[in-house]
Amino acid sequence: MSDRTSNRLEGILDRMRAFMESDVYPIEQLASQKAFFELLPTLQEKRQKVKEMGLWTPQVPKEWGGLGLPLADFGRVMEVLGRSPYGLFIFNCNAPDAGNIEVLISQGTKEQQQRFLKPLLAGEIRSCFSMTEPEHAGSNPVVMSTTAVHDGDEYVISGHKWFTSAADGAGFAIVMAVTNPDAENPYARASQILVPTDTPGFNLVRNISVMGEPGEGWGSHSEILYEGCRVPRANLLGQEGAGFAIAQERLAAGRIHHCMRWMGICERAFEMMCERAATRQLKPGVPLASKQTIHNWIAESRAEINGARLMILDAAAKIDREGAEAARVEISLIKFSAANVLHHVLDRAVQAHGALGMTDDTLLSHWVRHERGARIYDGPDEVHKSRVARLILRDYGLRLSS
Ligand SMILES: Cc1cc2nc3c(=O)[nH]c(=O)nc-3n(C[C@H](O)[C@H](O)[C@H](O)COP(=O)(O)OP(=O)(O)OC[C@H]3O[C@@H](n4cnc5c(N)ncnc54)[C@H](O)[C@@H]3O)c2cc1C
Numbered sequence: 085m086s087d088r089t090s091n092r093l094e095g096i097l098d099r100m101r102a103f104m105e106s107d108v109y110p111i112e113q114l115a116s117q118k119a120f121f122e123l124l125p126t127l128q129e130k131r132q133k134v135k136e137m138g139l140w141t142p143q144v145p146k147e148w149g150g151l152g153l154p155l156a157d158f159g160r161v162m163e164v165l166g167r168s169p170y171g172l173f174i175f176n177c178n179a180p181d182a183g184n185i186e187v188l189i190s191q192g193t194k195e196q197q198q199r200f201l202k203p204l205l206a207g208e209i210r211s212c213f214s215m216t217e218p219e220h221a222g223s224n225p226v227v228m229s230t231t232a233v234h235d236g237d238e239y240v241i242s243g244h245k246w247f248t249s250a251a252d253g254a255g256f257a258i259v260m261a262v263t264n265p266d267a268e269n270p271y272a273r274a275s276q277i278l279v280p281t282d283t284p285g286f287n288l289v290r291n292i293s294v295m296g297e298p299g300e301g302w303g304s305h306s307e308i309l310y311e312g313c314r315v316p317r318a319n320l321l322g323q324e325g326a327g328f329a330i331a332q333e334r335l336a337a338g339r340i341h342h343c344m345r346w347m348g349i350c351e352r353a354f355e356m357m358c359e360r361a362a363t364r365q366l367k368p369g370v371p372l373a374s375k376q377t378i379h380n381w382i383a384e385s386r387a388e389i390n391g392a393r394l395m396i397l398d399a400a401a402k403i404d405r406e407g408a409e410a411a412r413v414e415i416s417l418i419k420f421s422a423a424n425v426l427h428h429v430l431d432r433a434v435q436a437h438g439a440l441g442m443t444d445d446t447l448l449s450h451w452v453r454h455e456r457g458a459r460i461y462d463g464p465d466e467v468h469k470s471r472v473a474r475l476i477l478r479d480y481g482l483r484l485s486s
Contacts, residue, residue, distance in 0.1 A: 108168045115169035120301030130174045141176045156400040159344040166348030180213045183334040191322040209255030214248040226270045232261035241313040252304035264325040274327035278319040285313030296453030336408030343396045343422040350389045353433040381432040392425040416468035423458040
């Protein structure tokens with residue numbers, strides 16, 4: 085990758101690596117031990133330092149205070165920050181805020197940007213994205229019951245959502261709701277609407293207990309009832325009926341972000357596996373690393389990580405060059421294959437650690453639990469495999485419906 089790494093990017097990555105070593109790794113073990121709100125003052129101190137270093141919100145264009153990096157370069161940043169559970173949050177490029185920031189920059193009106201984007205960019209508030217509903221298959225979100233009905237200058241939103249990540253304590257939600265139920269194209273029926281979380285009728289029912297998550301604050305996945313929730317029609321993002329088109333735009337970059345974050349986790353787990361294998365003595369003079377099984381784990385993991393990283397950066401470069409629509413195959417390929425590389429590498433690392441791998445004394449157990457969702461959110465493996473196959477089969481004259 086060195087050919088494509090500019091001096092500017094290398095400088096940024098070096099400074100981020102140094103900060104991760106000095107400030108983030110020392111607190112990372114707390115991720116599985118302390119609740120989010122308990123840890124928040126410490127995280128805010130780190131966030132302030134990142135701002136002072138000029139590395140804050142690196143994913144956004146320079147005019148919005150970011151580093152203005154192409155997606156392929158930002159992917160490299162995500163790998164460095166993804167090496168530790170709080171890296172992204174400390175640099176303000178975590179999901180779902182990063183996606184919401186991107187949408188507000190591209191779709192927000194001046195008033196929406198003033199009210200919602202600016203405090204989000206400043207790290208003064210958090211946000212969430214509310215699309216999935218318990219009653220319907222989230223992998224085909226076009227089937228949706230939540231509605232937003234006109235009443236004068238307002239939308240009245242009614243519906244039931246769950247897995248609205250980070251809703252607990254968020255300042256606002258971007259809600260997907262059906263506004264155009266009669267549109268012929270099912271992808272033109274829903275819209276994205278900004279809903280402040282203190283609006284009457286925005287009712288957080290519970291933070292769902294999810295494996296690997298602290299269950300509160302940024303780490304919450306919430307069930308929400310929208311009960312006659314009224315917001316001004318000026319809170320619509322983009323055009324009515326454009327909800328899915330906007331979601332697609334957001335998901336393309338989001339998948340690169342997630343996949344490169346996973347590469348950071350893979351590298352950490354790989355380093356831990358090698359370290360343990362080299363130092364654990366099966367008997368005096370016989371390290372675990374002398375066994376061929378371990379050689380296979382090391383070689384297979386190295387090959388899988390290198391391959392996945394190249395595929396992800398290739399997809400990111402294609403999005404930079406030709407846009408997300410042109411990179412649909414590449415995006416789906418990396419989403420399922422990188423998620424599976426992550427699980428293979430984590431599983432080998434746990435196995436190499438034996439009982440220690442099962443404890444919370446290392447981050448491996450946190451990642452195994454926390455990252456199981458990687459094969460489900462932003463499209464389950466099976467959906468992406470099917471999409472890739474259908475797109476490829478078009479070249480063979482076959483148009484299969486989804
Ligand atoms: C950690 C986490 C965070 C999330 N955060 C958010 C969020 O912030 N906002 C939000 O709106 N949603 C969020 N979600 C929800 C997520 O988008 C959905 O879980 C996902 O789209 C799958 O939908 P579902 O859970 O309803 O599964 P279903 O659609 O019921 O699918 C269940 C399973 O069926 C299989 N399957 C589905 N379709 C096909 C197919 N076409 N072919 C073959 N097999 C198939 C897959 O194995 C899939 O896992 C989150 C989920 C998780 C796990």
